[in-house]
Amino acid sequence: MFKYISTVTMLAALMAGGCKKDENSLNTNIKTVEKLNAPVNNKFTKLQPATSATVLFEWDQARAEDGSLVLYEVAFDKESGDFSNPIARIPSDGGGVQNKLNLSHKDLNSLAGKAGIPALGTGKLKWTVLASKGFNIQPAKETRVIEVERPNGFAEIPVDVFLTGDATETGADLSKAQKLKSVTAGVFEIYTSLKAGKYKFTDRNSGTPNVFSLDNSLIREGGESTQAGATKVYRLRLDFNNAAVTVTEITGIGLWFAPDDKIMYELSYTNNGTWSFTDKVITFKQEGWGRDERYKFRLNVKNAAGADGQEWVGSSNADNNRPTSTTPAAFWELKPITNNDRWNFCYKFKTEVDTKACDVHVYFRADKAYTHEVIIK
Numbered sequence: 001m002f003k004y005i006s007t008v009t010m011l012a013a014l015m016a017g018g019c020k021k022d023e024n025s026l027n028t029n030i031k032t033v034e035k036l037n038a039p040v041n042n043k044f045t046k047l048q049p050a051t052s053a054t055v056l057f058e059w060d061q062a063r064a065e066d067g068s069l070v071l072y073e074v075a076f077d078k079e080s081g082d083f084s085n086p087i088a089r090i091p092s093d094g095g096g097v098q099n100k101l102n103l104s105h106k107d108l109n110s111l112a113g114k115a116g117i118p119a120l121g122t123g124k125l126k127w128t129v130l131a132s133k134g135f136n137i138q139p140a141k142e143t144r145v146i147e148v149e150r151p152n153g154f155a156e157i158p159v160d161v162f163l164t165g166d167a168t169e170t171g172a173d174l175s176k177a178q179k180l181k182s183v184t185a186g187v188f189e190i191y192t193s194l195k196a197g198k199y200k201f202t203d204r205n206s207g208t209p210n211v212f213s214l215d216n217s218l219i220r221e222g223g224e225s226t227q228a229g230a231t232k233v234y235r236l237r238l239d240f241n242n243a244a245v246t247v248t249e250i251t252g253i254g255l256w257f258a259p260d261d262k263i264m265y266e267l268s269y270t271n272n273g274t275w276s277f278t279d280k281v282i283t284f285k286q287e288g289w290g291r292d293e294r295y296k297f298r299l300n301v302k303n304a305a306g307a308d309g310q311e312w313v314g315s316s317n318a319d320n321n322r323p324t325s326t327t328p329a330a331f332w333e334l335k336p337i338t339n340n341d342r343w344n345f346c347y348k349f350k351t352e353v354d355t356k357a358c359d360v361h362v363y364f365r366a367d368k369a370y371t372h373e374v375i376i377k
Helices: 009-017 020-023 107-116
Strands: 036-038 043-046 053-061 073-079 088-091 101-103 122-135 135-141 144-151 162-164 181-183 186-195 197-202 211-215 220-222 226-228 232-239 244-257 262-269 275-283 285-287 291-293 294-300 308-314 335-336 356-363 369-377
Touching: 036 122, 053 107, 053 122, 073 101, 088 101, 088 181, 101 107, 107 122, 232 308, 262 356
Parallel strands: 043 144
Antiparallel strands: 036 053, 053 101, 073 088, 073 122, 122 135, 122 144, 162 197, 181 186, 186 232, 197 211, 197 226, 211 220, 220 244, 232 244, 244 262, 244 294, 262 275, 275 356, 285 291, 294 308, 308 335, 356 369
């Protein structure tokens, strides 16, 4: 939840502390704002908080009797409010000096939520300007209304998201909740298993957190979700920008060996977003030009409707050299491949891997970049 600190209040406190001996000589008289200029009254705005869009609020200047600086705040309230307890008071641009305010759609969406306007709903916010000099704060002679339509998302997007409940790998102890990975602004995901039972999402792993649950393809505030039947492995992707969730079952991951055009070994799920095989001999393929060692990974998946599919992850580079002991860790990071073919975006094994027994671990974990490792036994 964002908070606005009143520039007017801060400056007033400083003046009170530093000018006590000269209070009687301080001229705080001002002629307040006569007219609000933009946006026009009842202007309709369809909010797009995921973008950089803004709304410009602008007004006539106020005048101080002694010609000194006047500071401004824009006050927002419910349509029925009288600004005695406004939803927010936001300093104007330039730290409260300019007679304008560029307010983001994201912040307007949050204000709309505070005013009780629901997601996908349309409603109105009342606004005015407060001009001040010292302790003398004068409201503008005019108020206006802005009408907004909110998207299907959350006004306050959590900074962190955790998974907890008796259906999860770590149980219902909130302090042990699994943290989701932040993949883009407002979007979080986790690769994990769920057994029969209840689970929910929270915005922290201590105290009394905000709680979220899944309702088919939507995220809801409060409640719990239910996993029925056998234990399954999922990728759960929550998009708080539009309150949407994508549930993908991971039915298998295989190490796909390009020279043979097939899966060399299947990896088994262990826990905490990790798949592995151990003590498997990896042998390169002899070609006329040398020994071929290219590989990547194939995920077998099933969507929420039960339809089977495949996804590929591999290198960020279309072609690679064999890694060595000095190769950066980024070489082994897993990247989605959308234009997959047999040969491109493959990794290469180290030379020392050929004909050796190895362990391979694939990590889709929140605490590290999605990556993998090959360990020679």
